Amino acid sequence: MTVFTEPRHRSPELPDARGDLSGGVIAALRAGDAVPSPREARDADAYGDDLQLALYVLYELHYQGFAAVADEREWDPALLALRAALEQRFLKALRADAPPREGAEEALAALLVEPAGHDAASVSHHLQRDGEPWQLREYVALRSLYHLKEADPHAWVIPRLHGRAKAAMVAVEFDEFGAGRAEDVHARLFADLMADLGLETAYGHYLPAAPAAALAPVNLMSLFGLHRALRGALVGHFASVEVTSPPGSRRLAAALRRTGAGPAAQRFYDEHVVADAVHEQVVRRDVVGGLLAAEPALDAQVAFGVRATGVLEDRLGAGLLEAWRQGRSALRAP
Numbered sequence: 001m002t003v004f005t006e007p008r009h010r011s012p013e014l015p016d017a018r019g020d021l022s023g024g025v026i027a028a029l030r031a032g033d034a035v036p037s038p039r040e041a042r043d044a045d046a047y048g049d050d051l052q053l054a055l056y057v058l059y060e061l062h063y064q065g066f067a068a069v070a071d072e073r074e075w076d077p078a079l080l081a082l083r084a085a086l087e088q089r090f091l092k093a094l095r096a097d098a099p100p101r102e103g104a105e106e107a108l109a110a111l112l113v114e115p116a117g118h119d120a121a122s123v124s125h126h127l128q129r130d131g132e133p134w135q136l137r138e139y140v141a142l143r144s145l146y147h148l149k150e151a152d153p154h155a156w157v158i159p160r161l162h163g164r165a166k167a168a169m170v171a172v173e174f175d176e177f178g179a180g181r182a183e184d185v186h187a188r189l190f191a192d193l194m195a196d197l198g199l200e201t202a203y204g205h206y207l208p209a210a211p212a213a214a215l216a217p218v219n220l221m222s223l224f225g226l227h228r229a230l231r232g233a234l235v236g237h238f239a240s241v242e243v244t245s246p247p248g249s250r251r252l253a254a255a256l257r258r259t260g261a262g263p264a265a266q267r268f269y270d271e272h273v274v275a276d277a278v279h280e281q282v283v284r285r286d287v288v289g290g291l292l293a294a295e296p297a298l299d300a301q302v303a304f305g306v307r308a309t310g311v312l313e314d315r316l317g318a319g320l321l322e323a324w325r326q327g328r329s330a331l332r333a334p
Contacts, residue, residue, distance in 0.1 A: 157224075
């Protein structure tokens with residue numbers, strides 16, 4: 001019998017730096033060097049490797065941490081001050097690129113209809129139709145940065161909700177965490193998928209290979225989840241994921257079958273086709289509906305969460321497809 005090794009049984013190593021900001025953060029955590037000044041974040045590329053890696057490393061202190069980094073650094077005032085400056089730079093760019101043009105209901109309804117020609121710009125369409133096994137492995141490796149902690153960023157919003165929205169959010173999260181069964185936790189299912197594809201399942205293993213466009217969607221969840229003031233945006237993000245998951249998961253499951261992946265790989269996306277079709281209804285009706293019934297002023301914020309998610313997913317998809325159509329790896333370190 002195969003013995004399952006929990007991907008998060010140990011903390012990952014600190015990654016290599018990608019610039020002055022990320023280098024300063026990593027040096028501060030590794031050797032106790034001075035933390036970069038928040039002023040250094042002002043002119044950084046909001047979507048660039050340096051800022052996104054620095055932000056990712058700082059957020060990871062709230063999840064699994066890093067090997068040989070003291071747990072107490074999670075609340076280091078200097079690191080938190082730098083993180084706040086990085087977040088403001090990131091948020092400024094997102095608000096410029098993803099202004100809500102409609103209310104939450106309209107923003108979510110638009111996700112239910114794929115525009116004509118959308119498949120040409122869709123990673124899941126490409127993988128279903130033409131994807132090669134190595135491209136599927138790259139996609140899964142990049143998505144592991146989130147899926148090996150699936151639903152964790154969203155759990156932070158639970159204390160900030162109440163009534164119908166809280167009850168519905170907890171019900172969906174209960175399913176994400178396996179409904180009481182460790183073997184059905186979605187992060188566990190994703191690790192099984194990775195093993196079927198011959199990938200390393202250790203938590204954070206593929207961080208050095210991930211370009212900035214793959215870090216940004218994960219950072220977005222942490223940004224929204226860690227701030228009570230952004231609870232509406234987090235709910236918008238969560239709803240966006242649940243609405244778009246069933247069709248995308250169906251295509252990815254088909255891609256895995258077409259390329260001969262094993263049953264564990266197929267199960268992860270098959271599970272999401274079924275579960276997220278139910279979750280979509282609960283999230284739209286009770287999580288979003290319950291939140292806005294209680295706090296109608298958050299409508300624009302929910303819509304912002306939907307649009308920001310779309311902007312970052314589109315950036316990631318464009319980068320993956322550009323590389324693959326040129327016959328090259330989309331990873332920093334193939």
